[in-house]
Amino acid sequence: MSWKNSRMSLSTQQQMIPRFLGMRGLMICGAPPVRHNQMSQGFNASPHLGIASKQELSEAEINAFVEATIGKSAEPFLRDAVARADGRFRKRLFEAARAGEGVNQRLIVESSPVPLAVVNGGADSLVNLDYFDTVAYANLWEGRCNRLSGLGHAPFWEAQEEFTPVLERFLRDVETGRATSFYKD
Template identity: 35%
Template sequence: MEKQTVIETSHGRVAITDVGGAGTPLLMLHCNSGCKEMFEFQKQALAGTRRLVSVDLPGHGASSDALDPRRTYCFGGYAEAIVEVLAKIGIAKVAILGHSLGGHIALDLVARLNDVAGVMVFGTPPIPPGPEGAQLGFLPNPEMTYTGNPILTDQQVEGVVAMALGPGAERDLFYTSAVRRTDGRSRQYMVDAVLAGTQLDQRDLVQRSTVPLAIVNGADDPVINLDYIDSLNYGQLWTDRPLRLAGAGHGPHWMQHHIFNEMLQSFLGTLH
């Protein structure tokens, strides 16, 4: 049974969808300017297999804007909010699926939570802090230039949806409305925090971590440096190397959702 709930946190009100099920719960974290509904295909595929919790990050979707935007709108701030949410809904052990920004938050949660069963990320380069990380992990693509803008044009709003979900998705008014609803400061302050170097060293984290990690990227992702991701050393990578899913860009969970969901289910099946 699916429940829509709003959780009060020190960062603001956080809207979640909670679908009951047995086994280790799966937490799903969306991309920059996205919303929890962007995991609809994953919810359909995993229904009845385990508890599924999808979250609107502060400043996104049905959640409130952050009470203290500079505190919250960064990888670590979002992760702190999620820690509070999990505690309030009684989840101690959790698996995490993170898309782009959501993947960075998932990696940060590995360092903050005591019992992460496993993490799958996509569209997420594990980067060191500061400008070096941004240069290593992301491509100099025009599509990246406005992702930190507090205000987006109509064309840019459609570009965010198309990048997050795939070509054609920008015609869906729900998802373009979700991007328009996003607190523009969340984009600006998140990029500011990355460049300021105040975030966790995620490159070092994935090298040292013993938490099972799956990395599945779209082979045609236009914004992340796949070769950089492939070049890293990983402490507990699910496969021999990060996977590249053909026929998909930054949103493989949508563009190739049948194959992506098979990979996700296979990974979840290996977790304890």
Template identity: 35%
Template structure:
């Protein structure tokens, strides 16, 4: 698939993005900590790119984007959300869907909580959690490996381990992206979540008036699947998490044969959303569930 690669100047620095263009409903793909838009290659190189407008960004401090001018402000859940909204404004995206993975998912929830332009949100590897450290422990498995997500300085061994955990593959892909990342991203963002900055993410998702889908891999080394199953998602795209067998933290990369059709169906549901159309759909789903 041929797509455009461009740069947007933001208050947080120059941001690089890929855009398939076209008239399809737009979906912004947001990568996880220490990676880049390249992780979505298996979506850009698929039928999704012909049906929808795929836009994948490199967050500040990652990939081909600049490191943040003010890391302590930008590399937070609220800072990344503000940057994403600035990008959407520059691209004149009045209505869009978002797929957020890991760190990108947490930034997407915060973005959704403060913006009316997001009409559908799919999350993966980003359990919506209550504010603060206790909320984090409820949503994630505490482990030595989890500490890597907040470690500022990585050597090659750390980069290899982190990439392997995220993609369930050895040798792991994208290790060079991990080493390129501004290490302050990991430490500052982890502190931001632990302090409870931004919206209460669980509450934001459970009370959202837009379609929401949560995708998880059965082998995710970080996320507690039991926590996800306890979320209250009435009337959303799926009333429970969509669990992909044999996948870990990145089902979109590990099992695109399963993930891509799910994303396709989700975008179909979002694209019909003119508010009244989606609310009518929710009423039908709710009526069927009660009947």
């Protein structure tokens, strides 16, 4: 089972919960559920975030960004995807975040009964891993945020052999109803 191409962007993962009433569970990776006006709490200061917000990227910036987000194992098609992405969207996304526009993702995960699995690479330098532990999730799978030791921002890409069993366990728990056992009334 390959999950390399199934990751959604930060701006849509948690936002899907109230928009898709049939959702039975959601797993997030590298996407801190932040308040619309407090994005900086969920991320570490990094030159790579600056790159992510630029409209135009140089070859060196593209390569640095891909390595920071996907890791050294990134295949050429990922670099090509970053190169052809519409820079106007990147620029607008970060302008909107700085202006406090958008939804309160933290409120969504703190109030939704949908089982939420939080799985991050334990060596992710882009997100503030400790921030994830400050969120009062309404239904956090296994009652904790999972960190996969030694992996970066894209653990599903870097080490499928470690990530896939966690995903499969979550899917089984969602299917059997065990994922909801942590829901607080």
